[in-house]
Amino acid sequence: xxxxxxxxxxxxxxxxxxxxxxxxxxxxxxxxxxxxxxxxxxxxxxxxxxxxxxxxxxxxxxxxxxxxxxxxxxxxxxxxxxxxxxxxxxxxxxxxxxxxxxxxxxxxxxxxxxxxxxxxxxxxxxxxxxxxxxxxxxxxxxxxxxxxxxxxxxxxxxxxxxxxxxxxxxxxxxxxxxxxxxxxxxxxxxxxxxxxxxxxxxxxxxxxxxxxxxxxxxxxxxxxxxxxxxxxxx
Numbered sequence: 001x002x003x004x005x006x007x008x009x010x011x012x013x014x015x016x017x018x019x020x021x022x023x024x025x026x027x028x029x030x031x032x033x034x035x036x037x038x039x040x041x042x043x044x045x046x047x048x049x050x051x052x053x054x055x056x057x058x059x060x061x062x063x064x065x066x067x068x069x070x071x072x073x074x075x076x077x078x079x080x081x082x083x084x085x086x087x088x089x090x091x092x093x094x095x096x097x098x099x100x101x102x103x104x105x106x107x108x109x110x111x112x113x114x115x116x117x118x119x120x121x122x123x124x125x126x127x128x129x130x131x132x133x134x135x136x137x138x139x140x141x142x143x144x145x146x147x148x149x150x151x152x153x154x155x156x157x158x159x160x161x162x163x164x165x166x167x168x169x170x171x172x173x174x175x176x177x178x179x180x181x182x183x184x185x186x187x188x189x190x191x192x193x194x195x196x197x198x199x200x201x202x203x204x205x206x207x208x209x210x211x212x213x214x215x216x217x218x219x220x221x222x223x224x225x226x227x228x229x230x231x232x233x234x
Contacts (some may be wrong), residue, residue, distance in 0.1 A: 009161035014149035029129035082230035090225035092202040098190035104213040107188035124171030150153035
């Protein structure tokens with residue numbers, strides 16, 4: 001399973017529609033990843049309005065995901081006035097290199113999520129619509145709660161598809177950052193992935209998030225892919 005399929009499987013749209021060569025995702029407010037359209041077959045420029053109409057019918061703005069290899073689509077959308085938004089880097093590493101035991105009472109695997117995790121995610125701008133994405137993701141899945149300085153400090157969601165687990169929505173509250181809790185949470189996520197039979201742990205980070213990129217590089221995770229969005233006003 002390629003990593004773009006893993007994204008779909010572990011962070012699923014509310015509904016996917018097929019319109020000609022396009023996969024149209026209905027996100028219900030869950031963010032760009034679950035709302036973007038992708039090309040799944042041969043297309044021509046005459047097919048682009050078909051995708052735009054389908055998105056409008058769902059009450060969504062025109063939005064396309066541009067993956068590695070989508071250069072022709074990128075150029076066509078650029079010519080139509082679409083702008084680049086939110087470039088993302090995909091990192092991955094073998095779970096065997098990441099999985100480590102964490103200090104006692106530091107990390108916890110939990111499903112269903114606790115109310116304190118909802119509060120932590122809200123602090124990071126992850127609201128009910130994105131929590132709904134986690135709820136509808138198929139098993140195997142879990143959350144990781146991080147604890148430091150005698151308080152809940154961070155939370156993340158992780159799910160597996162095939163031999164790859166993907167971690168989403170990692171958030172550590174600002175007052176508890178730069179103390180190692182994110183590293184402990186990543187290692188606990190890798191241990192969970194190992195327990196469910198995954199061989200690789202992957203994670204997505206916007207290129208603007210330099211701190212997260214530094215964390216994943218420090219864990220010897222490698223860049224394995226990219227994507228970004230092309231959008232314009234409806």
